[in-house]
Amino acid sequence: MKMNIWDAFWGLEVEQCPCDVHLVEWLETEGLSGKRIYHFGTGGHHYVGLRCAEPRLDNTVLGITAAPKEYEAFIALATENPTVTKSYSAYFGDIYTSNAKLLPRFDIVTLFHSCEFRSAANDAYGALTDREVMDLFTQQTDAGGHILFYKGSFAYGAAEPIIAEWASEMPVEELPGFKTLRIFRKTA
Template identity: 55%
Template structure:
């Protein structure tokens, strides 16, 4: 990651990496598409946190048998560059998939539509002191905002296989536990590597 430093204005905290597609490295994305198919979810609006350079979720959701509408975010410039190349070479995917470059911790609720499904597989992985320098939101803030933008009866999914899920400090598991205590959501259960919650109807 990179961010601001003492003596100069803060800069965006980016993720300077690029995830190519290997199923063993991206079980959350693979399992998410499998979950969509098992649930028979089609023509749904999805918010996806973390694209990977492979853009697997967007590409799979754009296929004729699914045609889900995915808005994704990445803080990795190279992942976004891969999206631009994808959009140019496969415009049929762009009809159903758009990936924006930015910091999810600067998310603006007023710019968001309503969603049927939200993925927060990378909760707590990318936030640090550099985000604080420009007043970024917390992981709990982001989770609450996206829950408000979730339609009643909609789903929100987490990835307990994340390196940030059960760590000693600032764990995603603790954020999810506090978020769950807010009420208005129920635990549906596990699906492969994922944990599934549902917003009250």
């Protein structure tokens, strides 16, 4: 049994990741700085981590990727620009094996790639479901924090009913969206 990885590479073509661009625009529009962000799907461009490291935004980002080439791009980035690691770190792993005991608390969680990567291959090692990931990261989000989803995902149709169920059962309220983003605030 091997980890279910994502063998694609989202490189420097930032326009391929509108969710990442829209997240940063939303942070800027809302004036959100000094926030602790968990980012599902770093992309090889590491746009969110790099932008949030800018003094104007001053957010910390922990990103996860299941794409070996994206993680290699992070290693190269950190090697060439070590100061970025003061506010941005990425790790290689399967979000579906996340464990609350290994995670800090967050102010903002992006679950942009919900339902994109989970398959029967994850079952072989007892991975969480998409709903269980949503629940876990909701628990790791402080009250008043935000949980965001990406309506432009190729798997959004599969994620949408899970999001609806999650929203009806968890202490969250939906806020007005921003461009391609669906935004919830944790209420308790």
